[in-house]
Amino acid sequence: MWSFHRICVFFIALFVLGSCSSAKKIEALKPEPEDASPLIYDHKPSFISMPIALKIKDIENQTNKFLTGLVYEDNNIKDDNYTIKIWKQAPIVIENEKGRIKTVLPLKVNVQYRIGTDKLGVALYNTQEFNFNGVITLLSSVNLNNWKLNTKTKFESIVWKESPSVKAFGKNVPITYAINPAIQLFKSKIEKSIDQAIEQSMDFKPNVLDALDKLATPTEMSPEYETWLRVVPSELYATEAQLSGQNIVMQMGLKCTIETLIGQKPTKMFDKNKIVLKPVSKMPDNFATNIVAVSTYKDASKIITKNFEGQEFASGKRKVKVMNVNLWHKNDKIVIALDLTGSLTGTIYLTGLPKYNESKKEIYFENLDYAIDTKSSLIRTANWLASGVILKKMEESCRYSLQPNLEDGKKTMLKYLSNFSPMPGVFINGKMVDIGFKEVQLTNKAILAFLTVNGKVAVKIDGLE
Structure with missing residues (x-):
């Protein structure tokens, strides 16, 4: 009997101890989230000013690539007694001439000239062929129109390196006497050829659009935090082009x-295909960008859940762990649902206002407290958890830092400001100051942090292929 009594006492003790250590369950009412409407927010646009310097040497190189070989041809000898063909003999030289582009075009000329008469049905002609060289000088004004560098070229002068003559009917006839009047006829064609060559070789539109398209492709800043930078260009502005030095x-x-x-x-x-280049008279020399950091509640929940990993919140021998976190929007506040396990199982609900700590660069929740029904349920079932001490400890993990995202974002932006070359011969350089905070906004789907960045940027075009 004594042994049986001891055995009974042993099992009773196990039962009592087991009853004392079993977890209590909380069943608090869930503050239902508001209707999830589309994510819409007031996002102020950014303005990035980019001074551009284009080397005149690049215009020269591109024009020489475009304008080659035969530049003028007239094969009709009957109308004016000559045919003429003009070739570019050597590379074109382009330079700044008192605020205008001076183009020097070396030419090789082939002329067939006839001297004679056609009277009473009798044709008496003597036809001679000549080849000689000359240099044409043209002056052009410059402007930018519809993404293209445009010039308005005027014929300035022509200098013949040689002045041959022909002896016909006993007379020496200088061939330049016949050629110079012809210059008046074809000079407009030469002017047009130069303008077309510069316009087509200096068409920036495909390159600018490709660069913007590349810039607009979302860039992953941090795989760990699953953060992306997205730029959406809407308008592009340009002042008049001017010559400055070379x-x-x-x-x-x-x-x-x-x-x-x-x-x-x-x-x-x-x-x-929808962006338009708009002409303006002047622009500031710096950029001011407004960045919005978008944290959906789902993604913010994942980050805060990671914060709670490996942590226990204790009061005496009672302990709980947070296994999962969910956030949503309710009555201009954030509801934070914590799924607990340990001495208390179930879900508790906290509410608070999101704020931004500028020194730590993090989102935290001000006036964080238990939801009303959660607090009532904790007082009935787990008063030890209802105390502010454990709540304060939990509050430390109910936050997430934007610092890694901002640093990664800054590094990403600096890549575009450190001799970045979106295409051969084009280089972008600049500087930026620290990212500043403006405000936090709530939507039904996300927490939005609005930030500002100021700096300078410049584009240099040197060595176009």
């Missing part, structure tokens, strides 16, 4: 929106 300079400006998004790779929002 450069053509102009100011260009880009209006765009810039976002950092958390989660899956966002879609590209740019249609290069």
